[in-house]
Amino acid sequence: MKVVCIVLGSGSSTRFGNNQSKLFYKVKYHSVIEHTLKNISKSFSKDCLYITIPKKITKKEKSVLSKYTENALILGGSTRYKSLMKALKSIDTAKYKYLMVHDAARPNTSVALVKKLINNIKKNKYDAVVPALQIIDTLKKDNKTVNRNLYKTTQTPQIFKIKEFLSCSNKINTLMTDDVQLIENSKHVKIKYVDGDYENLKITTKNDINVFKKYLFYKSKIGNGFDIHKLGKGNYLSIGGIKIKSNYRAIGHSDGDVVLHSVIDALLGANAKGDIGKFFPPLKKYKNISSIELLNKIKNKIDLDNSVIVNLDITIICQKIRLEKYKAPIKYNLSKLLKCNKNLINIKGKTADKVGIFGKSEAIGCWATINIIS
Secondary structure, three states: OEEEEEEEOOOOOOOOOOOOOHHHOEEOOEEHHHHHHHHHOOOOOHHHEEEEEOOOOOHHHHHHHHOOOOOOOEEOOOOHHHHHHHHHHOOOHHHEEEEEEEEOOOOOOOHHHHHHHHHHHOOOOOOEEEEEEEOOOOEEEOOEEEOHHHOEEEOOOEEEEHHHHHHHOOOOOOOOOOHHHHOOOOOOOOEEEEEOOOOOOOOOOHHHHHHHHHHHHHHEEEEEEEEEEEEEEOOEEEEOOEEEEOOEEEEOOOOOOHHHHHHHHHHHHHOOOOOHHHHOOOOHHHOOOOHHHHHHHHHHHHOHHHOEEEEEEEEEEOOOOOOHHHHHHHHHHHHHHHOOOHHHEEEEEEOOOOOHHHHOOOEEEEEEEEEEEO
């Protein structure tokens, strides 16, 4: 039986300030909720993911969120409880044994935490498994110190046996701030609290955005890629996934696109996955293959859709082929292929002052460096 996941993204963001939605606040050209969805999508397929949204949302924002799910976006209610109930009504609950609920405002949730929750609920000893943190600071009430060991804070995601959750989740009169509240007062329900993650940050105020940026910095990885091909007489040159008119062509086993080949190696390097030759040796089946097809295969291999590109810097080395007018089209095409903002891509063209194989137009080369969060 599958696990279904609901991401609650319909909160009011009242504590974020300036009437801004914290969920659509951009960090590294991606909204907070996108970062959340990229992380949670590493554990769930699109058909098992349901997303609630606020009333104030643009068509563009809806379009972005729809990329992460095969299900219709769900307009949330005025409270967390109402949003959750509306989401549950949209799900064929008979298909699932377990339900996971997650806050869209937690963009730094690890795959390890999700696996821990799923592994614990599948032991069938508990009706709910909830990540919690012990309070480490001194705790006071009415200006007097209290025993902090009696208290803990909970996080999302939280996971439940869906049948038990539905049977116990009656409407509550108090303000619901996490989902296990719906069942925690039921006498027959067994709840397991596991160690949460201090890095599983919840975005509440703008100060939290600064903390999240620091986490992203430490999670970022850098990869380099270099490629070189001989040049021969021809009519066009494949470069960056486009064909440009030229008296030269790149000679190679595939289409000889040095830009895409160096980008592929940079992506593989950042993910410690080897090099292009490991996946595409000079076999007959790869003869004259489009480098776009090679890139698409590698994107799936490293799960690029659930990663964030921070920066891509490309240097193309060529003597006689003038690339100035092609930089913008190459950048635009790369942004489409990599599904990233074109402003994150930089392209430089260099000659070799007529020195060596580059300077004599015997070869074309490319160096690519990528910074990525995955």
